[in-house]
Amino acid sequence: MDHTAEFRRWKAQCLSKADLSRKGSVDEDVVEFVQLLNEREQYFTTSSCAGRIILLDGGINGFEVQKQNRCWLLVTHKPCVKDDVMAALKKATGDAILKFEPLVLHVQCRQLLDAQILHSVAIDSGFRNSGITVGKRGKTMLAVRSTHGLEVPLSNKGKLMVTEEYIDFLLKIANQKMEENKKRIERFYNCLQRALEKETITNLHPKEKIKDKNNSSYTRKKKRNPEEAHGKCLTEENDKECENDDDPGISVSIFPEDY
């Protein structure tokens, strides 16, 4: 079986199966996004989480524990209020931790070039920790990840270590991060739509490929017009939240600008 046929078979198999997550359905905030990808022949999503605030109880003294020993005290994909967290914290017996986790999306791609296009759009939309995995059988996967998290220990062996005022302050930050995450998803959706439309046009009119060579959809447009229409992609200049900044402690020999 050739690679394209094999990819089609994987896709059909994957999309026909039941959603195996505990929730059993795609999060509201990424439904459209997941649809956009699954409608295209070159992609399908294998897992997604739109972003969430979670409170978990588990490892004593900050040690990570096996997932099965963790207790999920609270999970929400919507902004969260102090009273909900305070109520959930009453059930904590170990070291409770509050986390904000931004969008995580796994997309299987037909070929490396498809993954490169999606990867470039993800990076430009602010999902800077995204990366490609290529398996030994050629399965190509893009994991979309952001740098935009929060992980805050709240209790020690069941004893709350912070005040209610602090939890209120923390939730304001977590809710803002959730809002920012939503904006990034929207930006990602719009940028991807444009990139895919452009790709379709290029495929329909192959001659355009030559003209378009220096402006391909997977090029990071560093000098993009900041006044561009809504849903614009981020550039290096307006989003400095990059793990590779020249912060103290990061030893940089040289980082190719356009690798």
Added chain:
Amino acid sequence: MDHTAEFRRWKAQCLSKADLSRKGSVDEDVVEFVQLLNEREQYFTTSSCAGRIILLDGGINGFEVQKQNRCWLLVTHKPCVKDDVMAALKKATGDAILKFEPLVLHVQCRQLLDAQILHSVAIDSGFRNSGITVGKRGKTMLAVRSTHGLEVPLSNKGKLMVTEEYIDFLLKIANQKMEENKKRIERFYNCLQRALEKETITNLHPKEKIKDKNNSSYTRKKKRNPEEAHGKCLTEENDKECENDDDPGISVSIFPEDY
């Protein structure tokens, strides 16, 4: 120029340049690791941070700010004590945040297969957020990243929102994470050394390739003997800190086990 010659040129150029980081040198805990990679013809490192505890002052109300507006109150690659953080916090005027950031390493790879091998070893060693980037000119980069962070808001507009006792508790956790990060680096170093030795033997005796087909160095060995010698790679079974667990909220259609 063929691709291998071009890669050699990039490598020579990169390694001959001065270290552009503020620190100006490679972190002690990754010196050996960086050397191991740079000695191999198929790799060179472009940036590295062994892992650090940082205290930064910046965005009001938890908003991320441009890097140039952030003030670094404290940066350390060693375990940290409460008094150092309390002293640094006195200088905070905005919203101070304490972070633990694990190893970040960027490695340029000669070809995709070299990146796949390194990626697989990184994942097996616990660096589960690692990913490959392939640029339009074919530059192939592996970013090594862990899921193992901490990000804790401490003050609001210069006002400390937590107690000294909490900071003490928090630093114990941050220091433990730093210790765990060190162990992962060691494990990564040992696993990589073995994978590279194996690859060298395979290259010297190409016939072995056939025998070795089902046990290649970039295969995730899910059923590895847990009693194996020190520096063993992690398996799915003994490290559940995977972003793709079936936690509530992650919608999973199917996640190919062996993609």
